[in-house]
Amino acid sequence: MLRELVVDSKTFRYLPVEVLKDLHLHRLRYKDPVLLFLEEYDTAYTMLTSWEKPLTTDAVVTGYPGIGKTYLLLFVLLKRLSSGLPTAVQSTKDDFILFTESGPEVYDPGDSLVDLSSGTWALADSNTSGAIKPCFNFQTSLSEVFVVQTTSPQPHRYKQWTKQREEHSANFPPLTSMTSLIIIIRWGPSARTCLALARGTPSLAAWEQKVMFTAGNFAEGELPLNDFDPSDISDVLFSIHPRDSSREIMEARIATDHILDIVLEQLTWFNAAQQADFFNIISGHPLLKSPLGNLYGKINMLDSIPMPSVPRVISLSSSMYLQDANQNSLPSYWRQVSTTTFTSLTAIVCTATMIFLVQSTVSPRYELKKLGLEFIRQHIPTSFWKNRQCCVGFIIPDKERGIQFTSTKYTILKDFLELELRYCILPVGTSDLTLSQLGKLRQPCLGLQKS
Known part of the structure; x- marks a missing residue:
């Protein structure tokens, strides 16, 4: 038969x-x-x-x-x-x-x-x-x-x-890339989705729009994250896997690096408070024990992490800008404000010898924003800027992507010759640490590596 x-x-x-x-x-x-x-x-x-x-x-x-x-x-x-x-x-x-x-x-x-x-x-x-x-x-x-x-x-x-x-x-476990190479690598291991895309129904362009729309809803919290069924959106964003060889416990993961980039792109449009609230929710979901939220959770909790040479933290609102601070009161940590100027920068961390411009976006879709860099350079006191080495620190999930980011020829850097590019490895979607445990770790930028 x-x-x-x-x-x-x-x-x-x-x-x-x-x-x-x-x-x-x-x-x-x-x-x-x-x-x-x-x-x-x-x-x-x-x-x-x-x-x-x-x-x-x-x-x-x-x-x-x-x-x-x-x-x-x-x-x-x-x-x-x-x-x-x-x-x-x-x-x-x-x-x-x-x-x-x-x-x-x-x-x-x-x-x-x-x-x-x-x-x-x-x-x-x-x-x-x-x-x-x-x-x-x-x-x-x-x-x-x-x-x-x-x-x-x-x-x-x-x-x-x-x-x-x-x-x-x-x-x-889902199918491997052996059966559906490019589509599986970009869009995940669902056989049903891969067959549909291979047939052209929907088109790849239409599917990408659907993923971006779903990722936007996911980031905005419009999906019922506290009690959602992973199968409702898993063919778009998530992949569900057995945790070990016993196959008794399952866990959800962002399906592919490409989808992860799209999710992170959507998340960068929200301010720090919205991001922290969002990741607090998904970090507590029983199927999402190791979410990409650990990345943003760690960044957004920097103000509660003990750091050397940081006597205090000042969060800037719309009524308080860097030009209002002199060299003695310049904040050691500047939390991201609600403005599109800084969508690509999460924070500024100042120490006795360094200024770190922290970019926690790991998506290659985002480049450094000239407007944001110019604003920072113009409003930090000149002597403060000149007496410290300034670098952009990318928070990335692996060394390969770190090298990719730091070796990229950013056209805007010709106007910022004093800036160095560095990266810090913080795995996304692999850490089992909770937000409270992450809060006890040292600030990641202090271990930045040169490429």
């Missing part, structure tokens, strides 16, 4: 069109002309088989939207049928199909007279809007039934019904 296709030394197994038609898989909401089986499905089937006992055990399979959890259920169904094993499948709230030796039968999910026989696997696809959880017959069968539910990571889809039984969870 299965056929094989070899691509780049990789062997793929699939079912041909004529076989798919005979299986009437349209009843299970499957309409594509080819059913492709991934190697990951074999791993999943082995894990499920090992969990079938004890009798009070059920399984919940979660993962990144678009990865193919529905197709996994079809794979499990075909494996069971090829071995002549009883299997029930539910993909809508209206009915379920029971496959036995006598053939398939369609039943009402509320029919109390239907009891599944011992050894039946009850497969529930909760990735559709209609079937939120396994039906009544699956949950209350008097026989020895093993329930397998595929679902998004939203807890309310599985936590309630699994309270009465022991639950195993398996979270499966």
Whole structure:
């Protein structure tokens, strides 16, 4: 029944069109002309088989939207049928199909007279809007039934019904760039998204606009971050991964560096107070234990971090500018003000010998702004400026990007020959530190490295 296709030394197994038609898989909401089986499905089937006992055990399979959890259920169904094993499948709230030796039968999910026989696997696809959880017959069968539910990571889809039984969870990783090179690298590992973009529906330009719009809403806090389902926006911004080889715990990450750049670009338009509030929210979300918020959280809490040669901190508002301060009262830390002049600079940090112009934007879409640099140079007392080495410090996630930033030929720097370019590595989306822990760390700019 299965056929094989070899691509780049990789062997793929699939079912041909004529076989798919005979299986009437349209009843299970499957309409594509080819059913492709991934190697990951074999791993999943082995894990499920090992969990079938004890009798009070059920399984919940979660993962990144678009990865193919529905197709996994079809794979499990075909494996069971090829071995002549009883299997029930539910993909809508209206009915379920029971496959036995006598053939398939369609039943009402509320029919109390239907009891599944011992050894039946009850497969529930909760990735559709209609079937939120396994039906009544699956949950209350008097026989020895093993329930397998595929679902998004939203807890309310599985936590309630699994309270009465022991639950195993398996979270499966997204596809790798092997299968969809450029699109996956830029837009993330969702197979559904990559196939749609490869077909041109939507176009790459339209998809980028959607990502920018979603990132803007995400940054503005219009999405319900305290209780949101990652699957709602994960095909646009997030990728959901198992945390370790046990696959019992999942975590959300910004899907790609390209999307991270877009998110950071949107965030730079907000003032420090808005940024701090936003990242306080997402830092507390159970799925976002290591957000890019650590970067901004650290920068925005500089005024509470003990720093050498910093006797006090003065935040400047619209009524107090640098020209109002003389050399003796110049603030050691200048918090970003609400003006587009400084959208690319997060802070100014002054020490006895240095002036650091801190740029925490790690997106290459943003360049140094001449207007901001001119304003700073004009309004810092001349003697103060001349007696200190001034440098622009980029806060970046890795050395490679730091070298990229500091080696860039910025056209505006020909008018600012006294400026040096340096960078400080602060990993984005990889730190497990909380904001309070970050607040105890030393200010990052003191360890700036020359390229």
